[in-house]
Amino acid sequence: MTTHLDDKALTGVVGLDDILAGGLSRGHVFLLEGSPGAGKTTIALQFLTQGAEQGERCLYISLSESEQELRDSARSHGIEINEAIEIFELVPPESLLDADQQQSLLYSSDLELGETTKLIFESFERVKPHRVVIDSLSEIRLLAQSSLRYRRQILALKHYFSRSEATVLLLDDMTSDTLDKTVHSVVHGVIHLEHLAPDYGAERRRLRVVKYRGQAFRGGYHDFVIRTGGVTVFPRLRAIEHKTAFERTTIGSGIVELDALLGGGVERGSGTLLIGPAGTGKSLFALQFVAASIARGGKAAIFVFDEELGLLFARTKAIGLDLEAMRDRGMLHIEQLDAAELSPGEFAQRVRQRVADFDASVVVIDSINGYQASMPEENALILHVHELLQFLNRQGTNTFLTVAQHGLVGDMRSPVDITYIADTVILLRYFEAYGKVRRAISVIKKRTGAHEETIREYRIDQSGLILGEPISGFQGVLRGVPTLVSDTQSLMSVPEGEDAHS
Template identity: 80%
Template sequence: MTIDLGSMALIGVKGLDDVLAGGLSRRHVFLLEGSPGTGKTTISLQFLLEGAAHGERCLYITLSETEDELRNSAASHGMELGEDITIFELVPPESLLDSDQQQSLLYSSDLELGETTKLIFEAFERVRPSRVVIDSLSEIRLLAQSSLRYRRQILALKHYFSKSGATVLLLDDLTADTLDKTVHSVVHGVIHLEELAPNYGAERRRMRVIKYRGKAYRGGYHDYIIETGGVVVFPRLRATEHRTDFERTVLSSGIPALDGLLGGGISRGSSTLLIGPAGTGKSLFGIQFVDAAIKRGETAAIFVFDEELGLLFSRTRSMGLDLEAMRDAGSLYIEQLDAAELSPGEFAQRVRESVTRFNAKTVLIDSINGYQAAMPEENALILHIHELLQYINRQGANTFLTVAQHGLVGDMKSPVDVTYLADTVILLRYFEAVGTVRRAVSVIKKRTGQHEDTIREYRIGSDGLRLGEPLSGFQGVLRGVPVLTSGGQTMMPLADGSGDNF
């Protein structure tokens, strides 16, 4: 039977073939490098399993692990290495392990390196595979002893495999000499794996394609995880690659007074930032737009960093917003996220899938403070948010972000300034009046149309959000201590239960 191999060899790792623009070019030698624990063996097993699934013969040559260790590693991921995958455990000949038979006039490395190469070629001739993995180059580098002999050995392997038509993946654990880039200049492509250890939380892994001759690939760093079943890569999101046509209609919040403040509502395909101190109701404002979207017959998604879902369900239910029922009905996708266990790339992928698979037209991210905890580098955080907002907006969906400011009244600061990224900015504030603490809302920015320049008081109670008429006759409401400057008073009357926090 003749197998049509095509020009590209899919690597079989979710997301990595996208980064590589279709996989590995056949009949070439590639380098997969990374320190121990970065997932090189797992990726190489997925590479061979992908070939075996298409009827290709595959060969795994191991110089550092035993066959039992490889099979146990595969079994831990639920991988079954069938007859199409041959594991060749390369061990030194017994004569090299016997001190009585070792040569004294020649360097032992001269014999060991030549014998190792000979065994590799013999194993290949027996199997005649289409895909080959050699694990690892550190053993060959140590046997070569010098950079010149090591380079010649790699060139010999490259020429041999190139003539045979095999696609080869060389593994390097970077334990012998991390500064030696000999292989980089010889191989067709280089994939570099990294593992980072934050001050708190789980390790973070990322990869980068350093080199790929004659091929356009997705550059930069891409987060990835190792889970049961193998490695999953989250390609860096580029919003310019994703654009859909949609009608920019105006969407209601479901509250006439809030729509009036927003100049009629929110434009479809735009982003809204809800900013204010803790307890002002940022989450509730966002959930109000989610509820309005679901009542229009659309689906929505909520990503919660800062609150336990059970408590969130209980609090919103007491205000007439049953998020749990919305989720159970299939109209709401809601997920609680742990910033200590989540990389930015994985989060962006989850948001993206909520839009593509769940068809969410409203996405609430609560909050950017939690997102920042998962992305401690602030400059990179801004770029991440920019790409994510652009992507969601270009799908005709609306994004709502909450940001908690430091402080309660007066001069407050945000942990990160993202106001210039959002199309609409809604500002929430506390202010003092006649011995009570009240809340005020205003719209300070809207790119997609006109909006009121007034400040309205609002209340949170058992009936949800209620907005009053624009405050008039006051000065200094946003500073927290207003001063009555004229006779009119338009503040909302106090009522029992109006002080519920959200």
């Protein structure tokens, strides 16, 4: 069967073709393996539907599910199986289900395996498809009964299909023998699906291309989800593949004292980490840069893990930051995220889309503590954040991350140390002086230029953020309990009864 089609068969799965560098090589046999519920059937239906939309003949050979079950499964995703997709339901002859007609001496697995193979070939010759799905290999493995016979059977199928130039997808639910890698060495490519169940939250799914002969592909694990409409894959982000030319200018916050502390502001295309205990105003400092950017005509995106949006809108409006108005004008994208329902790959994809489609010049992730809750391991978190920051930096985007430390004063610890991957680190602290709890801010790191080495006190009132002059005459401010070392005082005066908002 000759074909005028492209060299690659698109899978129809969003993100998967990117991982496969364009799709599946035509005329070859591929293996899609994973435990029951991992998403094999859904991907197979999308693969055939994509072919049908391109005018190709498609064949689904089912050894485990009935035709009605397949149609119901496709319909649940809004996929309608049309006449271009032939479903061949390969079931045992009725005589095999009748105990009186079963032959205990003459009937053997050899005869049943041979009959199964014959029916597969007959259906193929009748349809002459461009794309084929065989679901699943577990049935053939059980009929073969030995690894040698199973390998020979797979080789026979491979050689038969290769002569016809059809693109074949073999499904394996890995229920009969999870250690048998016979098919891996025979097929042209292997895609492995994993279905994970965390201690809390929704199940997580990820895939990995184990093998693809003669073709470079995007290695490693890639998160994916199954929703109405089918499978969506989120290719693992590689910042090195994305580079945008931009002018490195200094971005101000709109607060003179804060910009002075930062040596003029933060450089465009850099990442800033705001770290401190709960209630010190980390989010508010990040939102100050958002408001300043929007005032200059830019756009911003905020991803909130920890706070309900209604509460955030109310408390920021009380101090002069109307986030709702910014959103309604189309200048701000703000999104509340549920860490228990979100994978790191999907989150990275959402951030990428906001930068690409919304043209956000400032991105706020509030907070890394919530982001960490969606991560299985801390080491993976650091790698994900590093890659995401590198990507955003290369797009000329300013990123602001917040991290809440454990404790309030004295020795405080962070749940994860990412200070080394941020370009600028702003440290917020509580300290006690003259019987009052006060706040202090300092810049402990800035890669892109000089900054003040001082500590400034700040307060939060109805006017927003107010920073004072550098603190002098005290030492031990960052430890929480400063001591007076000179008569010179530079602490801010806080009016009695003032209600400070955190």
